[in-house]
Amino acid sequence: MVFLLSLDQRKKQGFSMLELLIAMTIIFMLILAMAYLMTYSIYLKRINSLDLEALALAHSKIENLKSYDFNSAELSENEKTEIIVNDSSNEKYQRSWEIHEISDEMKSLEMECYPLNCPRKKTVIFIYLSKDLGF
Secondary structure, eight states: OOOOOOHHHHHHHOOOHHHHHHHHHHHHHHHHHHHHHHHHHHHHHHHHHHHHHHHHHHHHHHHHHHTSOTTSGGGSSEEEEEEEEOTTTOOEEEEEEEEEESSSSEEEEEEEEEETTOTTSOEEEEEEEETTTTO
16 A cells, blocks of 8 residues: 655655755755855966056057157167066056067067066067157
């Protein structure tokens, strides 16, 4: 003889220990996955903000160099490096550039900027300066 429990009697009985254990395991795994995603997104945000700051520093120096006359001493063939400290984040960046004369009318400028604590993540910009075009 099979005893069938009515729906009301099942509700009064509650969950078994195995069902609770499985539910807690699933919830724990979901919490771990969310914690990993949160820490990884914070890491990516930091890396991207360093990249963005390096790009802004490189761009500002390029604009500064473009403001000089084509034959000025600042745009002579050379290689320079400087260390910059960001006031807001206290992060140190290295910014270096090389200027090469391609011809009497054209020069190439290679700008490289990166945070010192992450040297493998470099921002590099190449630009050509033309005497005829004025930039």
